[in-house]
Each structure stands twice: as C-alpha cells, then as structure tokens.
Amino acid sequence: MKYLSVVVVLCVLFVTGCASVPQQQNVDLNLNLIPKEQKIGLYVSPLPKITTSFPGAGCLLCLGAAALANSSLTKQVETFQAEELAKTKANITQQLKAKGYDVVVIDTLIPAKKLAKIKPVAGSTIAKNYSAYKTQHNVDQLLVVNFLTVGVVRQYSSYVPVSAPQASVSAQFYMIDTARNSYSLYAPINLVKSADGEWDAPPTFPAMTNAFYQAEEEAVDSLKKPFN
Numbered sequence: 001m002k003y004l005s006v007v008v009v010l011c012v013l014f015v016t017g018c019a020s021v022p023q024q025q026n027v028d029l030n031l032n033l034i035p036k037e038q039k040i041g042l043y044v045s046p047l048p049k050i051t052t053s054f055p056g057a058g059c060l061l062c063l064g065a066a067a068l069a070n071s072s073l074t075k076q077v078e079t080f081q082a083e084e085l086a087k088t089k090a091n092i093t094q095q096l097k098a099k100g101y102d103v104v105v106i107d108t109l110i111p112a113k114k115l116a117k118i119k120p121v122a123g124s125t126i127a128k129n130y131s132a133y134k135t136q137h138n139v140d141q142l143l144v145v146n147f148l149t150v151g152v153v154r155q156y157s158s159y160v161p162v163s164a165p166q167a168s169v170s171a172q173f174y175m176i177d178t179a180r181n182s183y184s185l186y187a188p189i190n191l192v193k194s195a196d197g198e199w200d201a202p203p204t205f206p207a208m209t210n211a212f213y214q215a216e217e218e219a220v221d222s223l224k225k226p227f228n
Contacts, residue, residue: 023125024124024125024183024186025123025186026186026187026188027174027183027184027185027186027187028185028187028226029175029184029185029187029226029227030184031099031226031227033184034101034141034184036099036100036101038101038140038141039101039102039103039104039138039139039140039141040096040101040102040103040104040139040140040141040142040143040175041103041104041105041106041133041137041139041141041142041143042089042092042093042096042103042104042105042106042143042145043105043106043107043108043109043142043143043144043145043146044088044089044092044144044145045145045146045147046147047082047085047086047147047150048147048148048149048150048151049078049151050077050078050080050081050082050150050151051074051077051078051151051152052067052070052073052074052077052151052152052153052154052165053149053151053152053153053154053168054066054067054070054153054154054155054156055153055155055156056155056156056157056158056162057156057158057159058158059158061159062156062158062159065159066154066156066159066161069161070154070165072202072203072205073152073165073200073202073205073208075203076202076203076204076205076208076209077151077152077205077208077212080151080209080212080213082150082216084216084217084220085147085150085169085216085219085220087220088145088220088223089105089145091220091223091224092143092145092223092224092227093105095224095227095228096227099227104137104138104139106133106137106139106142109144110132110133110136112128114132115128115129115130115132116128116129116132117129118181120181121180121181121182123182124181124182124183126176126181126182126183128181129181130142130176130177130178130181131178131179131181133178134178134179139178140177140178140179141175141176141177141178141184142175142176142178143174143175143185144172144173144174144175144176145171145172145173145223146171146172146173147169147170147171148170148171148172149168149169149170150168150169150216151167151168151212152165152166152167152168152208152212153165153166153168153192154166164194164195164199165195165199165208166192166193166194166195166211167191167192167193167194167195167208167211167212167214167215168191168192168193168215169189169191169215169216169218169219170188170189170190170191171188171189171219171223172188173185173186173187173188173189173222173223174186174187174188185226187222187226189219189222189223191215191218191219191222192215193211193212193214193215193218194211195207195208195210195211196210196211199211
C-alpha cells in the first residue's frame, strides 16, 4: 500500500509538471515599434530534403514497412521543387530593406548551449540570453526561419497507416529583441494540406502534387505577411 501511494504521488507530480510547462503564445510583429536605426540579423536555414515521413512508425521494421508501402509516392514527392520557399532569405531581406531596415545575414546560429541562461520575462518562454548576437553580429533583432519539414507526411501506428498522406511545410519563425530577450515576432509555420480528391494515383499523384504546391504557396505567404 505504501508503494502504491508513492507511485500515485510520483504520477501526480509528473502530470502536474508536464501541465505546468508554459506554451509560448503567438506574437504579431509590429514594425512601427522597431526603430529604423536597429539592425536586423536574419538567419534562414537550408531547406530539408523534400521527401515523405511516417510519424508513428516507431520501430525500424515499422518504418521499413511504411517506406515500402509508400515507395511510389516517395519517388514522386522527391521530384518536387520548393523554388519559392528557397527564395525566403532574398524575399525577407528585400521586404525589410524596402521598409528602411539594415539587414545582416547570419549564416550560422550560436549554439543554444553557449548562450547564458536567464529567467524568462513575463509572457515569454525565452530562457537564454540573446545579447551575444548583439556582441557577435551587432544586431538588435534576431530574425530566424528554421525549416523543419518540407514534403509529405503520413501518420502511422506501428505498421498501420492511420491517415492519408498530407503535404506538410513546417518551420520555426520568430524574431527576438537581443536587448530585452523577448519576442518581437513568434509565428511558427505548421501547414498541412490534404489532397483534393483521390490521393493514391500513381505514378504522378496529381492531387497530392497539387496539395504540396498549395502548402508551399501558403507557407511563402505566411513568411512574407509580417513584413508587408
């Protein structure tokens, strides 16, 4: 009985701890609040390989089975070209310069483990000191677009598909004031698009192909919108 009580207490603490993890709320960018003399550092990650992924197919055998079952789709997806997403760095740079800002392109982010820890300010989940970017790159704002997935995802439960494939574009998208360690912008991209009609139409999968390019177009619009 004593053992059971301890287990219950530990479970309650675990659940409470998970529930107490703060979730960062979206922050809309207001360029009117950012003085024109401030320099904006811009980091845009390379695009990941455009391919299929199978969340939920956790074991190697499960993943192999999923890959085999969707091999024709993967072959088509890997012909996709995200040419508009590839212009993200140029697009944002042009937009900001047109607004009168000095843009500093940053090729590599400082590893998070090298940033000093801080206590987050009210309403923020930032627990690192980003003033290092002011010191190292002389920027007042750090703008990051970090692409995570570009392609098609299909949810699995072990060996079993539990959804139809969906086009997917996801990215971290935020701007941090390096003096205040607070978000000037926080708007993660998490786009999924289902095929309009029958998706399983090899070898060219036209409906799935259309869904991908619709997702790309919407992602491009989302990345441009804060700077219009």
